[in-house]
Amino acid sequence: MSGMRARQSMTFPALQRAALRALAALTMLLATSVRSNFVFDDDPFQPVTQDETVAVGGVVTLTCNVKENDNSSLQWSNTAQQTLYFGEKRALRDNRIQLVKSTGTELIITISDVQLSDDGEYTCSIFTMPVRTARATVTVLGVPGKPVITGFEDAIQEGGKVTLTCTSSGSKPPAKLHWYRDQEEIQGRPDVVESNPDEPTYTVTSELTLTVTRNDNNALIACAVDHPSIANGDKRTERPISVLFSPSVSIQPESDLPREGEKFFLQCVGNGNPEPTAFVWRRKDGELPPMAKVDDAFLHFESLNKSDNGIYECQADNGIGMGDVTHTLLVQDPTVMSTPLGVDHAVIGGVVAVIVFIMLCLLIVLGRYLIRHKGTYLTHEAKGSDDAPDADTAIINAEGGHSGMDDKKEYFI
Template sequence: MGVRGHFAVFWKCTAFLSLRIVLLVLPTGLPVRSQGDSQSDNKVMDNITVRQGETVFLRCEQEGDVVTHTAWLNRSSILYAGEDKWSVDPRVSLVTLNQDEFTIKIENVDMTDEGLYVCAVQTSSRPRTTSVNILVQVPPKIINLSKDIVVNEGSNVTLMCQANGKPEPSVSWKLVSPSGDLASDDEYLEIPAISRQRAGTYECTAINEIDMDVQTVDITVNYAPTVTEGRDIGVTLGQSGVLECEADAVPEADYEWYKDDRRLLNGFDGIDIDSTGSLSTLRFFNVSDGDYGNYTCVATNKLGTSNTRFLLYEVIEPTSSTLLQGPRAVQDGNGGAIGMHSHSCLLLVALLPFLLRF
């Protein structure tokens, strides 16, 4: 049997029950015709659609005849019989009861209030029923959402977002921070072999014609360090210098510095090591001859290790004498002075013809 068939049977049973209740509350001896009598009336009103949390009014017209008994019913429960309240629900109350109208109201409507309501009226001439179906609309609410997760790069990830509401909400996923094209029009978002570029904040949206609900999930992707290639630097003897080691890693990397095969410790040999986040620096305050050479920076986290090499080399500051002598004169000692004198004589001989013209 389809939904309409069930509804028809339910309505007939409810209408019959309502008339039986009217019969029970009528004074003994008052003639009442059955629902099958030609003089009985059954009226079906249009459905009433109300949002969850709102107030609904159920109005039953008495239509002129002398009314002897009235009752409002919800399925198998009696809400009101005349002015007498039978329902224990404090949200239900009587608004109007006279020869023209019998109205009750239900406040803060919920899903449990949805269904068929029947107003049964006994007049001096015939019984009558008026039925109305209440449809409750419910804004979407996300009821089951994946927790924030931390995974290793390359893992398969599935995000879940389930919601309820009426009408049934549609659910979708998208990557919002950093923004990207990863999205899904489903309760589930599949991310095979997740990469570090897919880490971030994912947004689940549940929406129907009433409202929408939005919640987020953060994915952290762990990956091994990747170290930027080291940049060699030149420093003059006695001056300061800095080697910088930069590593991209989640979780953040731990750093170690080596000169050749010897590990360097902070505060020893006139050096300072400072490691913060993605950057580690090795600082020399007063470079000596023994500081020149090859250095290695090693970045490590629980997923792996990476390293890069640096060369700290000597830079010789130019002087007035080296500008004329060239680099070789600095290394020649006393012999360099003789060489400079000979060079000056040759230069003078070469320039002599030009000088004699003036």
């Protein structure tokens, strides 16, 4: 009997332990289902929340709703499960957290000046039996800093290569970098992303290699940051690029019609970086005229002469390279009209031609009118000779036919 009692005493505790384990598992299962964000259509007491995304320094609004309430209070808790608000009562002394609305079915709070440490999961609870909860994930975006471009030299010689580096720190998630030449996007190397120590943010770096031409001189090379935390477009940094290149040269004459006996000059214009500072003038078919004087970029003629005709060359040097160009000088006779006067005569000639044409048209119209009326006159004149016995009578009838008619009237009377 004693042995049976011993076996029974050992069996009952084992059964109790198994029952307790099953009850604990069921409790955890129920708790997990109740604490999830899943909303039961047939449970009007289940809180409803939504996830939020906010940038550092911004304001986030947390809203919790239930369809019905049994006089239980709603409560918001932070990521550390510290109570923020229990109904209308503030539980945590943090002035950034403010109450917006508290009713039996709704609890709304705001968190201003959001920091990266505010990132995480917030809990809304209603203390019914059992307690029901819902979670809202707040994602805090780290705002990237303004990009910094390095690698620029004072100037790059035409045909050379330059490698530029763009860096932006503080983004979460990692930002994306874009390169631009003026307004045109150009491709750099893929971004390199590194996590920042002791912070949940990232530093992003991109490189761009350019082979420069003279067309790149003074172009704006820009690096722009693309990130969801930047509401008003991208952040960008622009730097002008300076390219050294040899000058391209042109000669500009004082006048297009240089006339004999007048003062005249040729100007040598060089476009280069840097601007050319040394100029050399030559005459292709011999020495410069005795009356021609070189003044840096100018070649002055005190009094033009037909002997000054020829091909003149200017060579400009800016220390990077040289450029040259030629110009043919043809001295005109003083009696040759200038271009503006020629234009005036052409206009006058055109006006005279139009007037002559209009007069011819008027003469033609007037002539046709006179010819038509002359024929009518001759026809009336011929009517008087139809019944005349001789020429004298015909003339009298043509000139005064009415008198004949009067005579006939008197005769019949």
